[in-house]
Amino acid sequence: MKRTFLITGASKGIGLALAHRLATRGHTVIGIARNPTDAFPGPLHTLDLSERSANGELARIVKESNVDGVVNNVGLVRAAPLGDIAIETLEEVMRVNLHPALMSIQSALPGMRTRGWGRIVNISSLTVLGSVQRTSYAAAKAALVSFTRSWALELAQTGITVNAVSPGPTETELFRANNPIGSEGEARYLSGVPMGRFGQPDELAAAIEFLLSDDAAFITGQTLHVDGGASIGRSSL
Numbered sequence: 001m002k003r004t005f006l007i008t009g010a011s012k013g014i015g016l017a018l019a020h021r022l023a024t025r026g027h028t029v030i031g032i033a034r035n036p037t038d039a040f041p042g043p044l045h046t047l048d049l050s051e052r053s054a055n056g057e058l059a060r061i062v063k064e065s066n067v068d069g070v071v072n073n074v075g076l077v078r079a080a081p082l083g084d085i086a087i088e089t090l091e092e093v094m095r096v097n098l099h100p101a102l103m104s105i106q107s108a109l110p111g112m113r114t115r116g117w118g119r120i121v122n123i124s125s126l127t128v129l130g131s132v133q134r135t136s137y138a139a140a141k142a143a144l145v146s147f148t149r150s151w152a153l154e155l156a157q158t159g160i161t162v163n164a165v166s167p168g169p170t171e172t173e174l175f176r177a178n179n180p181i182g183s184e185g186e187a188r189y190l191s192g193v194p195m196g197r198f199g200q201p202d203e204l205a206a207a208i209e210f211l212l213s214d215d216a217a218f219i220t221g222q223t224l225h226v227d228g229g230a231s232i233g234r235s236s237l
């Protein structure tokens, strides 16, 4: 069955890798990003989801596109140590990570309910388990896990599933902007991954694609950590 999926933050990294996977299977993909690119395999709407006013436009696009699934992938990181976190930063990070997620699924819901089928995947982060300099970001990503569990319960009998994917350090532009090659951050993240390497965008996309599939129909409310074992923690053995 061919479906229509909307991905926020779709022009690079994990979102773009997912778009290519879905398009290869014959699904229609609709993307949202700030800048246009020819690399996206479908209609890409240019919207800055950090602008409050963009949420209305996002809601309109979701509704008009009759989407079967939504991947809430857009994210914003503002790294800062405790002691240096402005309330405005906390608010901005919460807004960008959470408002588009809520707006997009609320707009998608009526159509999904009518069809009795829907898929929602929220992209969280390994940092929800605790991370230095990520107070705002980790809190926002933890809220996405909470959204996932609450929405899964409310929608459990509708044919709509809601799950989260929690990436560990994955080699994308966002990751490299915050952790340049040779940086202390890169070394710290690498030391926390038992597999001893960073994830690739397509490895995250593979997990998200599965949760969007018919085969994943009995899975809801779950958070799948895709992180080379980083969420297990270190054994002292």
Ligand SMILES: NC(=O)c1ccc[n+]([C@@H]2O[C@H](COP(=O)([O-])OP(=O)(O)OC[C@H]3O[C@@H](n4cnc5c(N)ncnc54)[C@H](OP(=O)(O)O)[C@@H]3O)[C@@H](O)[C@H]2O)c1
Residues within 6 Å of the ligand: 008, 009, 010, 011, 012, 013, 014, 015, 032, 033, 034, 035, 036, 047, 048, 049, 050, 051, 072, 073, 074, 075, 076, 096, 123, 124, 125, 126, 166, 167, 168, 169, 170, 171, 172, 173, 174, 175
């Ligand atoms: N990479 C990691 O290590 C990692 C780890 C844990 C969680 N995550 C999460 O995974 C998700 C994807 O991250 P990624 O690493 O794939 O990011 P990425 O490579 O930097 O790509 C981000 C995408 O989002 C778009 N975007 C950014 N800000 C936007 C805005 N305000 N409005 C609309 N579009 C916007 C970007 O396009 P434009 O620049 O053109 O807008 C781009 O398409 C995020 O939620 C992130 O928090 C990533």
